[in-house]
Amino acid sequence: MPAxxxxxxxxxxxPLQAWGERSRFNQRDTSTAPTRSGLIGMIAAALGRRRDEPIDDLAELRFTIRIDRPGTLLRDFHTVGGGMPRHLTVITAEGKRRSAETATLTSDRYYLADAAFTVLATASDPALLETCARALRRPHWPPYLGRRSCPPDAPLVLTELTQDPVPVLIDLPLARKGGRRRTIPVEFRSDTPLTHHAWSADSETASADQVYTEIQDEPVSFSPEHRRYRTRPVYRTHLNLPVDQCAGYGIGYLNALLDHPAITESPAPA
Structure with a gap:
């Protein structure tokens, strides 16, 4: 019987990621890690679902995010409509055209530059995970990292796991450079409390108590006319991982991944 x-x-x-958390009007922020709404939206797009289609089944997914590289916050001062004749300017809420003096709309848009994340998705239904994996390998619509201007620079799916997934996430090579210290602090964010013997019994990986916060990014509907989100918990944990896990960038990181047992021993994709 297959596992x-x-x-x-x-x-x-x-190069860029943008995971909006509290974006309003002309201020378009980004969270410092992928949001739940962003991840579910990416998977829904890969499955070919339109914004007004239900996503109830995807609510069963649970995510644990490892921040390999936090990246650098980048601000883009964005303008729309400047220098255009009035009949081409942005339409107001009343359906009128803006005057030449008010035609230019400005906004601040924030991005994460050169960030990298490893994400573990779990669910009680293995078939749901397998369906998501197939869609992300062959997406209906091209995936993007939060905003359409932020394409990924590598295939999204690393592997499908059949063993206890959390230890694999902790042990997987880090997409970052190391240093002279024996360990390096790495942040994890999860939908549920992150617990495992891997750090409770080893002083090298011991962490402080998990920090509980809340964020309103549980998507109920992506419909443009009825977009709705719920508040959900976020558990933040810092682990001190061996600096030897740092595999650098590019080819070095890819080679370290290909040599890792979780990748080499993973089943072939369907």
């Missing part, structure tokens, strides 16, 4: 899928490992990296 069932216990988790799905994703790698999210690219």
């Amino acid at each position: 069932t899928t216990s988790g799905l490992l994703l790698h999210l990296s690219g």
Whole structure:
């Protein structure tokens, strides 16, 4: 009897990422890690679902995010409509055209530059994970990292797991450079409390108590006319991982991944 899928490992990296958390009007922020709404939206797009289609089944997914590289916050001063004749300027809420003096709309848009994340997706239904994996490998619509201007720079799916997934996430090579210290602090964010013997019994990986916060990014509907989100918990944990896990960038990181047992021993994709 074949082993069932216990988790799905994703790698999210690219020149720019933008995971909006509290964006309003002309201020378009980004969270410092992928949001739940952003991840579910990416998977829904890969499955070919339109914004007004239900996403109830995807609410069963649980995500644990490892911040390999936090990246650098980048601000883009954005303008729309400047220098255009009045009949081509942005339409107001009343359906009128803006005057030449008010035609230019400005906004601040924030991005994460050169960030990298490893994401573990789990669910009680292995078939759901397998369906998501197939869609992300062959997406209906091209995936992007939060905003359409942020394409990934590598395939999203690392592997499908059949063993206990959390230890694999902790042990997987880090897409970052190391240093002279024996360990390096790495942040994890999860939908549920992150617990495992891997750090409770080893002083090298011991962490402080998990920090509980809340964020309003649980998507109920992506419909443009009825977009709705719920508040959900976020658990933040810092682990001190061995600096030897740092595999650098580019070819060095890819080679370290290909040599890792979780990748080499993973089942062939369907």
